[in-house]
Amino acid sequence: MVGIISLVTGWPGPSGFGSATTAEQVTEGIDASNLTVIITGGASGIGAETARVMAQRGAQVIIAARNMEAANEAKKKIVSSNSAARVETMKLDLNSLKSVREFADNFIATNLPLNILINNAGVMFCPFQLSEDGVEMQFATNHLGHFYLTNLLLEKIKRTAKETGIEGRIVNLSSIAHLHTYPEGIRFDGINDRSRYNEKKAYGQSKLANILHAKELSRRLKDEGANVTANSVHPGLIMTDLMRHSLFQMKVLKILTHMFWKNVPQGAATSCYVAMHPSLKGITGKYFLDCNEKEPSDLAENEKLAKQLWTFSEELVKSAQRL
Numbered sequence: 646m647v648g649i650i651s652l653v654t655g656w657p658g659p660s661g662f663g664s665a666t667t668a669e670q671v672t673e674g675i676d677a678s679n680l681t682v683i684i685t686g687g688a689s690g691i692g693a694e695t696a697r698v699m700a701q702r703g704a705q706v707i708i709a710a711r712n713m714e715a716a717n718e719a720k721k722k723i724v725s726s727n728s729a730a731r732v733e734t735m736k737l738d739l740n741s742l743k744s745v746r747e748f749a750d751n752f753i754a755t756n757l758p759l760n761i762l763i764n765n766a767g768v769m770f771c772p773f774q775l776s777e778d779g780v781e782m783q784f785a786t787n788h789l790g791h792f793y794l795t796n797l798l799l800e801k802i803k804r805t806a807k808e809t810g811i812e813g814r815i816v817n818l819s820s821i822a823h824l825h826t827y828p829e830g831i832r833f834d835g836i837n838d839r840s841r842y843n844e845k846k847a848y849g850q851s852k853l854a855n856i857l858h859a860k861e862l863s864r865r866l867k868d869e870g871a872n873v874t875a876n877s878v879h880p881g882l883i884m885t886d887l888m889r890h891s892l893f894q895m896k897v898l899k900i901l902t903h904m905f906w907k908n909v910p911q912g913a914a915t916s917c918y919v920a921m922h923p924s925l926k927g928i929t930g931k932y933f934l935d936c937n938e939k940e941p942s943d944l945a946e947n948e949k950l951a952k953q954l955w956t957f958s959e960e961l962v963k964s965a966q967r968l
């Protein structure tokens with residue numbers, strides 16, 4: 646109840662920020678000129694605003710996108726309002742593990758450091774489709790591509806943190822929709838089962854996977870003593886291109902529930918908070934909403950499920966590579 650009231654009123658929570666806080670407000674006074682950040686899906690929506698604000702704070706921003714025209718347009722927009730912005734675009738298609746590998750190789754070849762990885766790209770409610778590697782599209786894009794990408798960049802993030810003494814941060818964009826998944830959470834026995842596919846539950850499953858991934862990753866990083874955190878966020882409800890497969894439904898929903906919706910600058914606030922705010926130093930394995938830590942679902946807290954997802958994802962990556 647308190648959560649709903651603060652969502653509607655924008656009252657700040659314990660962090661001092663709330664649902665009405667924008668990405669600019671949450672990063673005010675932060676000097677990010679010593680940081681390099683990769684933002685997947687940074688060509689539009691929440692990712693594009695995250696890129697703009699991080700560049701405004703001085704970060705070297707890499708927009709990783711499948712649509713290079715849109716990525717270059719996003720870069721142009723940022724640079725036209727801030728000529729000092731350091732923004733680059735690089736091709737990444739999360740539906741293809743080959744593309745993920747090429748992106749990681751290309752990024753590593755730049756010799757740039759990597760302080761922050763924001764796994765932001767996503768698709769929602771798409772009709773049943775398989776990725777290039779034969780994996781259900783929402784699971785492949787939202788989880789598996791990011792799982793593989795993170796693993797490929799992990800050494801770079803850890804090394805950067807070690808060499809610079811600056812904590813590395815990995816942020817997964819999840820969703821409140823993680824609450825609405827298949828009863829077993831992740832459908833390991835039928836990830837590609839078209840006959841049991843439900844586009845809403847498949848989205849919820851992929852967003853649950855985003856939280857489980859961040860939690861298991863954070864446990865592994867802690868065990869290694871790495872100076873890198875991994876957290877997940879729900880950005881809020883924001884009208885973006887994400888709604889392309891359910892535009893009519895979402896427009897009706899927005900009319901009925903308009904007080905629960907945010908604009909894009911507010912939508913990018915939680916990602917920027919978790920990626921950059923000094924008060925979150927050392928905080929890892931947590932889930933955030935409206936710039937405040939929140940408890941996710943019981944399934945999202947299930948350590949066994951997180952470990953099972955990790956092994957399952959590793960196997961999927963391996964089998965895709967054998968194709």
Ligand SMILES: NC(=O)c1ccc[n+]([C@@H]2O[C@H](COP(=O)([O-])OP(=O)(O)OC[C@H]3O[C@@H](n4cnc5c(N)ncnc54)[C@H](OP(=O)(O)O)[C@@H]3O)[C@@H](O)[C@H]2O)c1
Pocket residue numbers: 685686687688689690691692709710711712715737738739740741764765766767768769786818819820821879880881882883884885886887888
């Ligand atoms: N908006 C919301 O209300 C809401 C709520 C909860 C969670 N989220 C999460 O927030 C994140 C950002 O969503 P958004 O609302 O900003 O939506 P958006 O504007 O559609 O942004 C998503 C981005 O991901 C990119 N993308 C999709 N498939 C990709 C692929 N295979 N490879 C590389 N990039 C790909 C899209 O590129 P294309 O344009 O080429 O498709 C787009 O740039 C998502 O993870 C979403 O699940 C959003």
